[in-house]
Amino acid sequence: MPLRNFILFSNIRSFEFALGIVPPSESQGSSNSLLLPLVAKGDETAMRKCIDSYGSLVWSIVCRRIRDRMDAEEACQEIFTEVWRIAARFDPKVSKESTFIGMIARRRSIDWQRKQNRLPPLATLDSLPELSTTSSSSLHSIDRSELWNALQSLPENTLKLFSLHFEKGLTHDEIAQQAKLPIGTVKTKLRRGLIEARKLLNELNLNKELAR
Amino acid sequence: MENALARFEELDAGRVLGDLSPKETSEWLILAERHQGSNSIELDLLATELELQETQPCDLSSSLSNKLADTIPAFSNKNKQQPATQIISILPWLGWAVAACLVISLNIPDTDTSPPAIQLTSTQKLEALIKKEPSSQRLAFSSASDPYQNISGEVIWNDGLQEGYMSLTNLPVNDPTQNQYQLWIVDPERDELPVDGGVFDIPVGSKTAVIPIRNALHVSKPAAFVITLEQPGGVVNSKQEVVVALAKS
Numbered sequence: 001m002p003l004r005n006f007i008l009f010s011n012i013r014s015f016e017f018a019l020g021i022v023p024p025s026e027s028q029g030s031s032n033s034l035l036l037p038l039v040a041k042g043d044e045t046a047m048r049k050c051i052d053s054y055g056s057l058v059w060s061i062v063c064r065r066i067r068d069r070m071d072a073e074e075a076c077q078e079i080f081t082e083v084w085r086i087a088a089r090f091d092p093k094v095s096k097e098s099t100f101i102g103m104i105a106r107r108r109s110i111d112w113q114r115k116q117n118r119l120p121p122l123a124t125l126d127s128l129p130e131l132s133t134t135s136s137s138s139l140h141s142i143d144r145s146e147l148w149n150a151l152q153s154l155p156e157n158t159l160k161l162f163s164l165h166f167e168k169g170l171t172h173d174e175i176a177q178q179a180k181l182p183i184g185t186v187k188t189k190l191r192r193g194l195i196e197a198r199k200l201l202n203e204l205n206l207n208k209e210l211a212r
Numbered sequence: 213m214e215n216a217l218a219r220f221e222e223l224d225a226g227r228v229l230g231d232l233s234p235k236e237t238s239e240w241l242i243l244a245e246r247h248q249g250s251n252s253i254e255l256d257l258l259a260t261e262l263e264l265q266e267t268q269p270c271d272l273s274s275s276l277s278n279k280l281a282d283t284i285p286a287f288s289n290k291n292k293q294q295p296a297t298q299i300i301s302i303l304p305w306l307g308w309a310v311a312a313c314l315v316i317s318l319n320i321p322d323t324d325t326s327p328p329a330i331q332l333t334s335t336q337k338l339e340a341l342i343k344k345e346p347s348s349q350r351l352a353f354s355s356a357s358d359p360y361q362n363i364s365g366e367v368i369w370n371d372g373l374q375e376g377y378m379s380l381t382n383l384p385v386n387d388p389t390q391n392q393y394q395l396w397i398v399d400p401e402r403d404e405l406p407v408d409g410g411v412f413d414i415p416v417g418s419k420t421a422v423i424p425i426r427n428a429l430h431v432s433k434p435a436a437f438v439i440t441l442e443q444p445g446g447v448v449n450s451k452q453e454v455v456v457a458l459a460k461s
Contacts, residue, residue, distance in 0.1 A: 051280045056269035063270060073276055078428045080280050086376055095257050102267075103253065103260040110230035115445040120237045120388045122413070144265045166259070167230070172231055191225035198258055209412040 036097055040088035049082060054101045061105040064169040065113045073197050077106045150204045151197055158193040165190055220247045228255040230393035234389035234444055240460050241415060270325040334422040338368060338377040345370050351437065351459035359384055360456050367459045369425065369436045376425035378437070380414075383421065383456070386441070393456060394442045397427055398436040406438065436460035 035053065038046030050061055059072070066072040082104050090100045114120070151159065163179065164170045172190070176183040220243040226232045227240055275451035295297030341348060348370040355363035362382040378395065386392060410426030435457075441454035 010355055055272040055277060055280060057264075057267065059252060059272050059276070061263070061266050064267075074278065074393055074428075076276065076280060081374070081428070081430060098264065099257055099260050102264050103256050106260050106263060107256065115448075118443060118445050119232075120234050120392060120413075120444045144261055145262055148265060160380075162251060162262065166262040168270040172229075187226065187229075187231050188222075190229055190231075191222050194225045194228065194255055194259060197262070198254060201258060 023032065027183060034092055034097060036083075036087045036090040036094075039084060040090070047080075047084060050101075055075060055080075057098060057102060058105040062109045065109040071112065075109055079108045082108065130162065145199065147202065150200045153200065154193060154196060158189055158196070159188050160195060161186060161198075216243065217247060219243065225255055228259045231387075238388055238413075238415075241413070250329060283302070286328060303426050316341065334424050336376075337424065338379065338422050341368060341370060341373070341375060341377065343403065345373065347375075349434070350461070351461055353378075353380065353437075353439075353457040353459045355384055355457050365420070365457075367425070369434060369437075372431055374427065378423045378425065378439075379420065380423065380439075380457070381420040382415045383418075383439075385418070386415050387413050388444055390444070391441050392438050392446060393440045394450065395423075395425060396438045396440065396450060397431050397434045398460075399431040399434050401432050403450060406446075406447070411442070434461075 035046045035050045039050055055150065058076055062072045062075050062079070066075055079101075083101055086104075095103075110131075150163070154162070161175060161179065164175045165172075172179065172183055172186050175181070175184045179186070181189075220240070223232065223236055223240040223243060224427055226236060232240060263416055348368050350366055350368050353363060353365045353367065355361055360383070363380065364382065365378060365380040367376060367378045383393070392411045396406035396413045397409045398406045408428040410424070410428075412421075412423045414421055437459045438452075439456040439458075440450050440452055442450060
């Protein structure tokens with residue numbers, strides 16, 4: 001099956017989204033369904049709902065990188081503590097709630113992985129500035145299947161590396177072994193691919209603006 | 213200039229992918245300071261979207277779900293009983309450190325009145341915290357012996373917000389490829405081990421640094437804040453071989 005079709009239909013959720021079946025927690029049309037603005041105000045019920053709604057998502061992101069169950073559970077606690085602390089930084093004009101929380105989970109679990117490998121942790125969100133709502137890289141109006149469609153113009157070998165890294169969750173070492181590439185090449189291609197993907201996202205947003 | 217920006221962008225992509233080497237991490241920190249206008253979370257969000265496309269949610273166990281609910285400060289404060297008067301001592305935890313390394317002076321020195329260095333984001337947040345919550349806990353750091361005898365500063369901590377900062381002067385520059393500073397928070401209401409407050413570096417050129425506290429777990433009425441020197445990336449449990457500074461209530 002061509003990679004493009006595989007990406008489109010391998011995830012039933014993107015299929016559901018294409019048919020207009022949007023899970024309530026992802027709805028951006030109604031601000032009443034958003035939990036993080038309430039969490040930012042210290043709403044305990046909203047925080048409990050946040051754990052119920054996104055706990056599974058966070059757990060799956062953590063388990064991709066942290067094998068030990070106790071470590072994974074502790075990482076989840078750290079992640080939701082951070083969600084509680086920085087909920088006020090969520091902006092629905094910039095991204096979906098799941099993306100924002102997923103980003104925290106991803107960053108924390110990457111840092112955990114780096115700590116296990118005796119590498120210095122990377123900067124936390126505390127030290128990164130806000131994302132402007134006018135940024136051309138805003139993701140709030142782009143669904144995931146649209147995004148992957150837009151990325152089809154990336155070079156074939158970059159798409160393959162993206163698939164191994166983002167879809168299959170392989171480490172750089174594992175990708176280098178499987179693709180029979182030097183690890184330095186994998187790092188460079190993934191980094192440049194991500195930068196190029198951002199440019200494609202900017203174009204996608206621009207095209208959507210012009211189409212309105 | 214363009215080359216430096218292009219290099220920063222590539223390193224930032226490496227940061228998002230989690231593949232920066234220790235040397236690249238130091239380089240990113242320096243370039244991030246220079247290109248603050250280019251700093252953003254765009255790539256973080258983009259990478260997350262790409263990953264979420266194929267992430268199948270895994271159900272949480274009910275025990276983990278309950279544990280997560282307990283991390284919510286409001287929940288944990290509500291459910292905690294008021295503790296009886298108790299003598300809080302951090303000496304058992306520090307005892308090994310005192311025996312194993314340099315003597316820690318327990319005479320709290322006068323707080324250094326040097327103006328904070330300009331590190332925009334953390335400094336502004338510290339000032340905002342002090343202004344918003346003037347009753348936040350403030351403890352002065354006391355230093356150990358050589359080479360840390362000239363350290364001064366304070367820690368500002370707010371239980372309700374779970375937010376805090378350290379303002380440190382004359383903390384020696386470290387090479388993150390060799391070692392990093394790590395903060396530990398002694399919370400008597402937790403188990404015997406202190407809570408990890410985050411790993412940090414002092415880059416070249418810093419006289420006074422404002423460091424945000426990144427507590428891994430909820431802390432309540434911390435009795436002490438201890439800075440140790442650890443391997444790159446920090447440790448899960450400190451052997452307290454090098455205690456750099458201590459602030460205690």
